[in-house]
Amino acid sequence: MNNNMHGIDHIGLTVPNLDEATQFFSEALDATVIYDTYKKTELIKDAAFTKKRLGIPNDMAERAIRMIGLPNGPQIELFEFVGPNQAxxxxxxxxxxxxxxxxxxxxxxxxxxxxxxxxxxxxxxxxxxxxxxxxxxxxxxxxxxxxxxxxxxxxxxxxxxxxxxxxxxxxx
Known part of the structure; x- marks a missing residue:
């Protein structure tokens, strides 16, 4: 048994609109906002380090990140990206x-x-x-x-x- 492993802390999910996704999870699953890691009011993260760290294409950039919590279990980390190469x-x-x-x-x-x-x-x-x-x-x-x-x-x-x-x- 690995005593270093505790379980799932959060699940990352890319969404087209951070605020609309937050509203959906709030209404559908009683989620609440825990914190914003990176706000839409901040400059878009498009540095080479960010792209390499996340493994995203060069024409994409990080727009916002928010951690939401469910009543029980792991959190969901919502990501919003911008750029033409998003599927x-x-x-x-x-x-x-x-x-x-x-x-x-x-x-x-x-x-x-x-x-x-x-x-x-x-x-x-x-x-x-x-x-x-x-x-x-x-x-x-x-x-x-x-x-x-x-x-x-x-x-x-x-x-x-x-x-x-x-x-x-x-x-x-």
Missing amino acids: GPVAPSDYGWQHVAFKVDDIQEAVAKVEAAGGKRNADPTDLGGIEAGAGNQFCYCRTPWGSTIELIAYPTPQPYLAQAERRKWDV
């Missing part, structure tokens, strides 16, 4: 981080909040099966207003994997 959000079938899952108590309520905040569900909530099955255990993939994929997941019933796993998933 849209990836689909779950593309290489890279596919989605972020948010555990909720009431999946119907959570989906309604995501939609009221401008997001869209891909399909209705679906029962979890196999080693994750249980009464009320469901998931629902949704898209943020800018097209990134999020998952809402609820498992009020203990999941069958617990009977055979050496450790349980981190849980709030």
